[in-house]
Structures are given as structure tokens and as C-alpha cells.
Ligand code: SF4
């Protein structure tokens with residue numbers, strides 16, 4: 001039984017059992033039984049698709065509220081670069097960073113600062129002998145979890161360098177300790193998140209190292225207050241320290257463009273990402289050096305905890321970039337420090353464990369095949385599973401009954417009627 005934290009919650013009172021979510025979940029992690037959706041935790045990658053498609057808002061993203069910051073003496077906001085594209089006519093990042101201070105944070109450290117350093121480190125790593133092509137970006141946690149679950153052979157292609165959010169947390173804590181003289185644990189670092197996958201990443205880091213972040217607050221949670229404060233500002237504090245490269249990480253293709261190589265592929269949207277991963281698995285791309293995949297459309301600006309239309313936010317980010325210098329943050333001494341690499345390797349994760357022994361697992365796999373052969377193969381979803389194959393797995397593992405399939409039920413009724421001597425016309 002998996003105990004990993006997930007940032008998606010199902011609100012049963014709102015669920016109508018409409019099966020919309022099971023049709024859109026990229027990992028087939030949802031079943032609808034007895035009129036209620038249920039997430040199979042082992043299969044969930046926290047991508048947020050189910051929140052997006054649920055017509056009754058029965059799926060919700062979880063994150064901290066501002067009151068979670070109260071137990072700290074000094075509170076630092078770590079805004080995702082996606083926040084800038086949420087604001088209309090923004091020409092100066094300091095309107096956002098100053099307003100963040102007005103709504104209750106003592107200080108602000110943009111994640112885009114760390115992103116610029118990660119871009120530089122990635123460029124160097126890609127010229128090193130240890131690099132294996134194509135390097136797959138590790139920026140989107142939902143994509144990395146998808147690779148672990150569905151594309152285990154691609155794990156060793158994922159970039160082994162720490163991601164901007166974790167690096168920013170480390171840099172921010174160090175800087176704030178020096179600035180305030182407080183102990184590290186008296187400083188609360190709060191990520192301002194565009195998506196559920198990053199909320200999960202903070203609590204359950206994929207590479208197993210502490211994130212160094214004390215909580216995540218959704219962009220939508222603070223947006224209205226933030227905009228209200230921005231409207232009152234007559235002057236701003238000089239806080240922001242990011243350039244075009246860091247801010248571009250908010251949109252699809254932004255991370256790739258910073259690598260100064262034309263041998264890259266950037267795709268957005270989970271379905272497109274799955275298609276690309278399948279092609280990489282089949283070795284159909286020969287000359288690619290870097291692959292950037294974002295589970296959300298348009299990149300992090302499309303995350304479910306944002307407020308704006310993803311493509312509007314992307315367009316705004318592109319306009320904002322023209323007011324920024326190229327990059328303001330660099331590697332010290334022009335080398336990748338050892339602690340910028342992940343300590344642990346990325347390992348595949350198994351989904352649902354069929355049985356304790358190999359022999360039992362093989363027997364269940366055979367049973368799944370046998371059951372699947374008897375099903376209509378039209379993936380109608382009426383049984384509450386996303387496909388006939390998933391339904392066969394549920395039946396073989398005693399999580400569903402064959403009679404949950406309407407076609408099997410109809411056949412049974414017909415068979416019974418024949419036995420009773422009842423004609424179809426009757
Ligand atoms: S989309 Fe899923 S969670 Fe939402 S109402 Fe339909 S079955 Fe329930």
C-alpha cells in the first residue's frame with residue numbers, strides 16, 4: 001500500500017460519477033465505483049489533469065494557506081517564474097516581488113535566479129563525457145514520475161542536476177541567514193506554486209533529498225491580494241535579480257532555448273509528452289541532444305494552480321522578456337559544484353504489485369489476458385475503468401467483478417433467459 005503524499009483530493013459530495021476523469025488520466029489511475037471516483041495512489045503522478053476536466057470540481061489541488069507561515073520568524077516567498085505571466089502589462093519584475101512583501105512575506109527570492117544557474121550547469125553537463133543523449137529535462141515533476149512509472153528504460157537519460165526550486169530554496173536560506181542572523185529553522189521558505197506536481201515534489205522529492213522548502217502556496221491563493229497590492233504601489237523595491245533566461249523557464253521551450261543548441265525538442269501537454277517518450281523509447285530520434293517536456297500546455301504557466309489562460313500567460317512572458325537582461329546569475333568559478341548533482345539515481349517505480357511471488361504474478365498476468373479476451377475491447381468506461389485492459393486487471397486482482405461490465409451483464413441475462421426458456425421477444 002503506497003503512503004506517498006499526493007496533492008490531489010477527491011471531494012465525494014461533489015462527485016457525480018460521470019467518468020470524465022477516468023478518460024483523461026494519463027496513467028489510468030482513476031476508477032469510478034458505486035458512483036464515486038477513486039484515485040489509485042500508486043499510479044498517480046499528480047499531473048492535475050483530473051482537476052482540469054472534472055465538471056463539478058470534485059477534484060482539488062491541495063496546498064498551504066498563508067497562515068502556515070505564522071510559525072516562522074522570517075518568511076521568504078520563492079515565486080515560480082510562472083507568476084509573472086499572470087500579471088497584465090508587467091514590465092518590471094519588482095512590481096511582483098514588492099507586492100509579495102506587502103501581502104506578508106519578509107523577503108522574496110525568485111526561482112528564476114536558480115534557473116539561470118541550472119541552465120548554465122546543464123550546458124556544461126551536456127559537453128561532459130558522462131552525458132548520454134538525448135538528455136531529458138527533469139524540470140517537470142509530473143513528467144519525471146511518468147518516466148519512472150511508464151518508461152523505466154529512460155530513467156538514466158533524465159538530467160541528474162538539481163532543479164531550480166530546490167536550488168533556490170538552498171540559496172535563499174543561506175542568503176537570509178546571513179542577512180538576518182537568524183537560525184536556518186527560524187526562516188520559513190514558501191514556494192509559490194503553479195501546479196500540484198510541485199506541491200507533491202516538496203513533500204515527497206523524487207530523488208529522495210529534502211526539498212528545503214517549508215510549504216507551497218498556490219499562485220491562485222494569493223493572486224487577487226497580490227494584484228490589489230500591485231495597483232497601490234507608487235514605487236517598487238529593487239528586489240528581483242533575474243534575467244530573460246530564468247524567467248523563460250515558465251514557458252515551454254524556455255529551458256531548451258537557454259542551452260544555445262538547435263538539437264532540442266520541446267513539447268507541452270501530457271499526451272504530446274507521452275508520444276515523444278514513446279518515440280525516444282523506440283530510438284526514433286537520432287540527433288537530439290535535449291528533450292524538454294511539460295505536462296501542462298504552454299509550460300508551467302499552464303499549471304492548474306494558475307489563474308490565467310496558459311497561452312495568454314505565455315504571450316505576456318514573451319513580452320516581459322524584452323525588458324530583461326539575458327542572465328544575472330552564474331555558476332561560481334565556472335564549474336558545476338558536486339552538490340548540484342542529485343545524490344540518488346532516478347529509479348523506475350512499479351505501479352500496482354500483482355502478487356508477492358513471481359509465479360503468482362505470472363499467473364495473474366495470464367488471468368488478465370484471459371479476461372481481456374472476453375471483453376468487447378471498446379473501452380467504453382461504463383464499468384468505471386478507463387479501458388477493457390484496466391478492467392481485466394481490476395477483475396483479476398479482485399478489485400472489480402466481471403458483472404460490472406455492461407456487456408458481460410447483458411450476456412449473462414440473455415443466457416439466464418434462455419435457460420429459463422424465455423424468448424428474446426418476450
Ligand atoms: S470527473 Fe471524476 S471526480 Fe469529477 S464528477 Fe466525474 S467521476 Fe467524479
Ligand code: SF4
Nearest residue numbers: 025044045047048050
Ligand atoms: S493527478 Fe493526474 S495522474 Fe493523478 S489521478 Fe489525476 S489525472 Fe491521474
